[in-house]
Amino acid sequence: MSHTWDFATIIQNWYVLWIGLKGTVFIFLVTVILGLSGGLIIGICRYAPSRALSWPAMAFVEVFRNTPVLVQIIWFYYAFPILTGIDVDPFLAAVLGISLNTMAFSAEIYRAGIQSIEPGQWEAGKAIGMTYNQSLRRVILPVAIKRVLPALTNRGIEVFKMSTLASVVAYVETLNQANLLADLNFNPIEAYTAVAVIFFVVLYPVVQGTYVLERVLKKGD
Amino acid sequence: MVEWNFIAVFSDFDLLLIGLLNTLKITALALLFGVPLGLVFALSRLSKFLPLSFTAAFIIEFFRTTPPLVQLFWFFFALPILIDVRMTPFIAAVVTFSIQSSAFFAEIFRGGIQSIDKGQWEGAKAIGMSYRQSLIRIILPQAVKRMIPAFMERSIELLKTTTLVSTVAYADLMFQANDLAQKTFRPLEVYTVVALMYFVLIFVFSQMSILVEKRLAQSGESTVR
Numbered sequence: 001m002s003h004t005w006d007f008a009t010i011i012q013n014w015y016v017l018w019i020g021l022k023g024t025v026f027i028f029l030v031t032v033i034l035g036l037s038g039g040l041i042i043g044i045c046r047y048a049p050s051r052a053l054s055w056p057a058m059a060f061v062e063v064f065r066n067t068p069v070l071v072q073i074i075w076f077y078y079a080f081p082i083l084t085g086i087d088v089d090p091f092l093a094a095v096l097g098i099s100l101n102t103m104a105f106s107a108e109i110y111r112a113g114i115q116s117i118e119p120g121q122w123e124a125g126k127a128i129g130m131t132y133n134q135s136l137r138r139v140i141l142p143v144a145i146k147r148v149l150p151a152l153t154n155r156g157i158e159v160f161k162m163s164t165l166a167s168v169v170a171y172v173e174t175l176n177q178a179n180l181l182a183d184l185n186f187n188p189i190e191a192y193t194a195v196a197v198i199f200f201v202v203l204y205p206v207v208q209g210t211y212v213l214e215r216v217l218k219k220g221d
Numbered sequence: 222m223v224e225w226n227f228i229a230v231f232s233d234f235d236l237l238l239i240g241l242l243n244t245l246k247i248t249a250l251a252l253l254f255g256v257p258l259g260l261v262f263a264l265s266r267l268s269k270f271l272p273l274s275f276t277a278a279f280i281i282e283f284f285r286t287t288p289p290l291v292q293l294f295w296f297f298f299a300l301p302i303l304i305d306v307r308m309t310p311f312i313a314a315v316v317t318f319s320i321q322s323s324a325f326f327a328e329i330f331r332g333g334i335q336s337i338d339k340g341q342w343e344g345a346k347a348i349g350m351s352y353r354q355s356l357i358r359i360i361l362p363q364a365v366k367r368m369i370p371a372f373m374e375r376s377i378e379l380l381k382t383t384t385l386v387s388t389v390a391y392a393d394l395m396f397q398a399n400d401l402a403q404k405t406f407r408p409l410e411v412y413t414v415v416a417l418m419y420f421v422l423i424f425v426f427s428q429m430s431i432l433v434e435k436r437l438a439q440s441g442e443s444t445v446r
Contacts, residue, residue, distance in 0.1 A: 003303050066423040068381040070395060071416050078408035083223055161288040168290075168388055175291055188298035196287045196295060203286035 009185040010194050017194060020177030024163050027173060030095055032159045035102025036152060042103055043110030044136070057107065064104035070165055073097030077169045094166035102159050109151045113144035150214045157203055157210070174198060229405035230414050240397030241418060247311075247383045247393060251318035252376060258319060259326025264356075266331060277327070284324035290385050293317045297389045310391035314383070322379045329371045333364035369437060373430035377423060384419075394418065 010017070045057035064072070077093035080086065088096075117140050125135030145152075167176035178195045182188040230237075265277035284292065297313035300306070337360050345355030387396035398415040402408040 062424065063420065066427060067416050067419045068384040068395070068423075070384040070387070071412070071419055074395070074399075075412045075416055078402060079412040082409040157286075161286075164288040164290045165385075175288070175294070178291075179294075182298065188294070189302045192291060192295040192299050195291050196283075199287045199291060200283055204282060207282065207286055 003189065005190065006187065007190050007194070009187055010181065010190050013181055013185075016177050016181055017174060017198070020172060020174035021198065023166075023171065023173040023176075024160075027091065027094060027098070027163050027166055027171065028160050031098040031102060031163070032156050034095070034099035035159060036106050036155070038099065038103040039106025040110050042107035043114070046107055046111050047114050049132075061104045061107050064101050065108070069097055069101045069162055070168065072101055073165055073169060090166065090169040090171035093169050094163075094171050098159060098162050098165070101162075102155060105158075106152060106155050109148050109155065110144070112151075113148035114140055116147055117144055146217065146220075149217060150210055153206075153210045153213065157206060160203060161199070223409065225410060226407060227410050227414070229407050230401070230410045233401055233405070236397050236401055237394060237415065237418065240392060240394035241422070243391065244380070244383055244393040244395075247314050247318065247386060247391070248376070248380045250315045251322055251379055251383070254315070254319035255322035255379075256326055258323035260330050262323055262327035263330035263334065266327065267334060281324045281327050284321050285328070289317065289321050289382050290388065292321055293385055293389060310386060310389045313389055314386040314391050318379060318383060318386075321382075322375065325375050325378075326372070329368050329375060330364070332371070333368035334360060336367055337364050366437070370430065370434045373426075373433065377426050377430065380423060380426065381419075 042057050042060060045053040046061060048054050048057075073093055073096075076096040077088055077090065080093075080096075081088045114136075121139050121143070122135055125139045130138065163173055164175040166173050167179065170176060174195055178191040182191040185191070262277050262281055265273050266281060268274045268277075293313060296317045297308055297310065300313075300316075301308040306312075341359055341363070342355055345359045350358065383393060384395040386393050387399060390396065392400075394415060398411050402411040405411065
């Protein structure tokens with residue numbers, strides 16, 4: 001069977017995908033900011049000498065790393081409101097699922113970064129009279145975060161792709177809009193190809209950028 | 222206060238078990254096809270023949286940078302228009318996850334192969350081995366051992382990603398959960414139980430992979446990230 005590709009309906013309705021892309025970028029920004037900053041706090045707690053801090057952090061990380069994101073989103077959408085009585089809209093469900101998942105993954109990245117710093121750095125901080133928190137903030141974290149920057153950007157790329165899962169609870173993002181286009185114009189092939197191309201065009205330069213970043217950081221170390 | 226009631230969930234627990242089995246089936250099949258395909262992509266990308274290496278690089282990057290859900294929809298809704306096949310959710314799922322994971326496996330293979338010292342290739346050549354022979358007898362056995370931790374991590378990711386097949390109505394654990402939640406009107410209990418099932422399954426696999434990683438670290442052959 002031969003198929004004649006016809007992108008005319010996609011181009012005519014470009015604003016439908018444009019609205020979707022704006023939704024994708026918006027939810028990406030919210031989840032990546034919440035995820036990476038929350039992850040830093042959890043990562044620090046996970047590393048902390050106090051068990052009252054490190055155990056809950058560890059439990060959080062294990063729970064959210066070992067369950068699929070889709071299950072988390074669906075759980076927050078259908079189960080969480082029953083449990084708490086809080087109204088959860090598609091956006092909130094997707095943000096909760098994706099950002100908590102990202103927190104768990106980035107917490108492990110930050111922890112690995114902190115652990116990779118030589119103990120001498122801690123000792124030096126202590127020797128010049130810094131407290132644990134001061135050494136962490138002034139000496140350890142700046143170096144640790146620089147080291148894990150490539151891993152964090154990879155997480156960011158994953159989050160951008162993960163945002164498509166929000167379409168499952170009908171949040172308006174690129175894939176959800178493509179479903180709409182495909183249903184209206186009976187052209188799933190062009191609609192989904194367009195989405196794939198959009199993601200490739202956005203993420204490919206970012207991925208190449210991370211390779212450059214990795215090389216630059218390697219040189220600097 | 223919410224009253225938890227698990228009776229409805231557990232009286233239809235066999236539905237969830239069928240789903241669990243299907244989840245494992247998709248994962249296993251995707252691994253079965255994805256790993257060899259990944260090796261082919263990796264070798265093509267490392268090839269000195271530029272058109273081949275560019276094509277492989279493009280395929281790998283394309284499948285790594287597009288969301289798996291978009292790929293799944295493409296294979297399920299779009300591919301049958303392009304070629305004359307009867308697409309079922311099962312075929313779409315196996316095809317998507319085989320290719321998607323093969324792109325990631327390809328990068329793991331490439332990293333493993335490139336991490337092997339050049340002297341090993343030269344040594345093999347010096348005793349008269351062809352490219353193919355050196356690869357199979359000398360390079361891959363060492364590379365594969367170094368790849369195991371990354372390989373296991375990716376397989377666990379794959380297991381989690383298979384939940385997406387529920388969106389094209391393949392009866393995996395997630396789909397069965399949606400079904401059961403609608404039937405019993407107890408989404409809280411159903412989704413909590415299913416989240417726990419996934420947790421236990423994936424937790425066991427990740428603990429196993431940590432054990433293997435420690436074992437490998439002892440024998441001095443590991444690429445701990």
